[in-house]
Amino acid sequence: MPLPSGTPTSDDLVTPAAVMLGIRRVFGTGPAALDAVDLTINAGEVHALLGENGAGKTTAMRILAGLDRPDAGTVAVGGAPVTEFAPRALRERGVAMVQQHFTLVPTLTAGENLAMARPRGRLRPPARQVRRRVDELAARHGLAPVPTDVPVGRLSVGEQQRLEILRALDADARLLILDEPTAVLVDAEAEALLTVCRGLAAEGRAVVIITHRLGEVFAGCDRVTVLRRGAVVCAGELVADHDRTSLATRMVGSAPAAARSRVVTASPGGAVRLRLRGAALRRLQPLDLEVRAGEVLGVAGVDGNGQAELEELLAGVTGAAQGTVWVDDAPVPIGAPRERIARRIAYVPADRYRRALAGPLSLADNLELGRGPTRRPPKPRREAQAAPALTEWDVRATGPGAPAASLSGGNAQKLVLARELAAERALVVAAQPTRGLDPEAARMITERLLDAAAGGAAVVWFGAELDELFAISDRLIVLAGGRASAPFTPPYDRAAIGMAMVGGHRR
């Protein structure tokens, strides 16, 4: 809104960084992903965009970043209307989006990635110069440094994300959009990120954070917009005027069900089901570990400290470089999924789209992975056989023949669990099973995993959110620098666990 001339305020403060009016977007023949969405983002604020999976948060922001176009409505950036919805056009207007799936070139170093995004001159710049550029940028904006001498593909997720932000800042982004930036980070990293966002806002930039986590909204955001099913239900209200319940209610539509409080058994009496003896792999240092039947072991730690290695060891994806991994008095079969399943080891991988589900294949086919008979029944019968499991697990899709890639995050994860927990299990390896899910789906999945434990399985739960781990774990270990801490037992000491997480140093 232009003010009357003569008003002594600077233009920068009164012109919103971005205004979206009456945005509508429909994909195919489905319901509108966005309908009549109005959104105002001011310079100098951290704006939280909150909503369940599929509420339209990412779609709205993709439009603002020029990655998608609206079917109706107008967008203005810095006071001027946007006519061309192309990433380059909006990048030049100062809009940068860090997507959930990073867009870095994995074989180039951090500096080379920056240099490629904004080349200076025609020659490939010298290595030292690009390295310095990364370090200077990080220092100027108060971000922790990013290793500059290794290919980006070898950086941890948190480091890659910092690099994505640095790349946006290198282009002097005035409006920075972060799509679920903390979904892959642990608490300490997430806090650091919020501090960075506050700093950027203090410089006069606008920051939009798409998130599921209410904690973050209160920890670092000024205003909040809540989307529900493609419509705005809370338009840029001050965070200070809200509390957790009021926002959660707007998000899910009614008061959220209380998380199931688990009766934690201090000393489970079951037999030892999982036994590691000096098991080591790549970053993971030799580890001794025992998990009993009925026990839930939480594994906490900053991403990239050996969790991925432990996950692979337990699921038999990779063999131990040294030491042994036994389940029920026999070694975990390595690289033989059908044997793993026969040994009743369930595996819910951290990256469900890369490891657990074949996107182009149907839901029925995905349920059959690792299980089906040598001679498969005809397709209609296969789909009929899959239907009850889909109903039981409330996997919402057009039918058993729908491709798995069409599922939303929560439904995809339910499909994975429907398969992995179809029968009684000896060991359940669940890596970040609730990551990126809406509260309803997360609650259901947590419940089912705990049911598996109650049914006699040993459960190893790799988590990123401490509160979640506290709620479900009988014991908790922290991985830092590839080493495991001594196990913590309830009541958990948050400070001590936090110390253990930063205790080990990286690399």
Add this chain to the structure above:
Amino acid sequence: MTLTDPHPPKAPSGPDGVLARLLDHPARGSRTALVAVPALALLGALVVGGVLMAIEGVAPLSAYGEVVRGVFGRSRGLSDTAVVATPLILLALGITVAYRARVFTIGAEGQYLAGALAGTAFATAAPLRALPAAVLLPCALVVAVLTGAAWSGLTGWLQSRFGASVVITSLLLNYVAAAALAWAVRVGIRDPGAFTPQSRPVAGLPDLPGTEIHLGFLFALAAVPALAVVLRRTRFGFRVEVLGASPEVLAVNESRPAATRLTVLAVAGAFAGLAGFVEVAGVTERMTPAFATGYGFTAIIVALLGRLRPVGVLVAALVLAGLTVGFDEAERVFVIPSATVGVIQALIIVFFVAGDALSRRKAG
């Protein structure tokens, strides 16, 4: 977000990437585009081919009329088409299995030659050639099938052992097979009684009763539903699909990708080896340097146009074979350069790739 496909498949780099993009998973795209794109590609290629002929001074419509007459208008037209289609069907079925698993072998030509050579060497070896054809031919067929499978399996082994790209090794093995053919017909299995380099004659496959189509066409026809059943109703077929969707998902949940890949390649090679010996026993009846006619490459076109589906392969093979036979006839009447069929086949591929990309962009 469910609607925007948050996990686009990663495009593999290197030589596999080109084919991978070309062959996005067959489950994608609309039903109409499935048939319309190959059909329109054929039509477009014929139109451009007609323009080219017009430039050469040939009236395209009468030339095409002659092509049609060459297939339908004479007694041998259809049987010739069936005979030409036979190796194409068999080769393209093998390629279908491999490409569904996204194992991009282009070594069908080499496997075809290797199978034909081994089968011929077996059937013309000194103590064996005296055996009755009814015993000899089935044995030689088995030898050809096994040789094709081994020739193809070699590329799978090279990949799992040394990480060598199947695209590259399978392509290069084609030249090895071509060299082996050149050597064999001059030295290895040369007919001592002939002046030109060629092998001894092989007992011919019998014709189907009442036709001039050899028995091999029946094999090819039977292989179509057989392969369809294998792909849909067996664990192997399932693994082919999963490997095509994601090797990592296969590795974590079902079986070792290297093992499945090796089987896939062996099956593709087996089909090629079978095609090779069927062509020897059914058509040429001996090996000559001219045996390498590039069927192994044409079959890739057939598999693509057939949309990696057995029935589609059958239709595409018959269409392309009909074009070949028809143009052979038309060349007798009109002054058409003999490369015209090749040009049209190449145009079909160009239009197919472009049309496929367009239809996918519209759909997605």
